[in-house]
Amino acid sequence: MLGSVLKVHLFILPSTSHQVSSMGDRGTSNHSAMTDFLLIGFRVHPKLCIFIFLLFLLIYAMIILGNVGMVAIIITDPQLNTPMYFFLGNLSFIDLFYSSVIAPKAMTILWSESKSISFAGCVAQLFLFVLFVVTEGFLLAAMAYDRFIAICNPLLYSVQMSMRLCTQLVAGSYFCGCISSVLQTSITFTLSFCASRAVDHFYCDTRPLQRLSCSDLYIHKVASFFLSSIIILPTITVIIVSYVYILSTVLNIHSTEGRKKAFSTCSSHLGVVSVLYGAGFFVYLTPDRFPELSKVASVCYSLVTPMLNPLIYSLRNKDVKEALKKLLEKKHTIFY
Structure with missing residues (x-):
């Protein structure tokens, strides 16, 4: 009788142990599913993903080269120690960092089969992206005010646009970016998310995250x-x-050369503003039924704009071209 009981006990024990193990695995799996998101990326053929990866890699390399180069030129050339280039240096710094929040992870999900991003990683990505994008918006407004003073009140420019005011404007831009980022991230992640954690985007953004909510x-x-x-x-x-x-002041300039010079100093800034705000409005104002178009527009203002900014300002700015020329000549002298 005792032997029969032992046999039954030994027969049941492995099965029970296996069941506990399975429950443990399932619990781990559920925990992972509840804490991770999946970034869908672009709904294209896998072979096309390689092409998009190489395109992103090229764009990101140009972003790093252009914006680091712009910051180096502005720091090293004393003649560029003016309010306009102080703002421009900060613009390049912001472009470099907010593209770095998006590009590496986007390239990872394009190249590998792993498309997961942790909950903390998703929060950090949204927080940093909103921080830098909003800061750039306020910085572009400060740059517009700088151009207004330079063209409309040139005699008072050095007095009104002091380095103290410029520093305050930049610090205020970062402060507004930080406050809005905290609020937007808090609003987004107080939502209750459903079982599906597949974010239909190539980074964590507010609208695709809202689509996953049961709230x-x-x-x-x-x-x-x-x-x-x-x-x-x-x-x-x-x-x-x-x-x-x-515009009113420029139209009253009688000299054609003076009018051309005034327009050239503003055209670069207007180009940057148009691309950033145009793509941003398209992303957040288009209906949810066009997610792929929103992704393309997101590429424009998250990657293409940071790539174009240094090109626009360097190619259309005589001072920057002269500073770059001197820097290259200095490097050439050092090596030879």
Whole structure:
């Protein structure tokens, strides 16, 4: 009788042990599923993913080369120690970092089969991206104000645009970026997410994350819209008002050469503003039923704009070209 009981016990024990092990594995799997997101990326043929990866790699290399080069030129050349180039150096710094928040992870999901991003990684990516993008928006408004003073009040430019004011404007831009980033990230990640964690994008952004939520989105969407309005309206207003005054002043310049010079100093800034805000409005104002178009527009303002900014300012700016020439000549002298 005792032998029979032992046999039954020994027969049941491995099965029970296996069941516990399976439950442990399932618990781990569920925990992983509940803490990780999957970045879908682009819905294209796998062979096309390689092409997109190489394109992203080329763009990111140009971003690093262009923006690091721009910062180096501005720091090393004393003649570029002016408010305009102080703002431009900070613009290059921001472009370098906010593209770095997006590009490496986007290239990883394009190249490898692993498309997961941890919950903490997703929070950090959204936080840093919003921080740098909003900071850039306020910085572009400060640059528009700088051009307004330079063209409309040239005699008072050195007095009004002191280095102290420039530093305060840049610090204020970062402060506004940080506050908006904290609020936007908090609003997004207070949502309750459903079982599916597949983010239909190549980085963690507010709209694709909202699509995964089981919560009532009305309050969150109103809060996000209100926050975006607080950010966008002041910056757009400053830029538009500044350029209305600039245009009025330039049209009153009788000299063709003077008018051309005034327009050339503003055209670069206007180009950057147009690309950034144009792509941004397209991403956040297009209906949710066109996610692939939103992804293409996201590439424009998250990667293409940081790549174009140093090219626009270097190719259209005589001072930057002269500084680059001197820097290259100095390097050539050192090596030879």
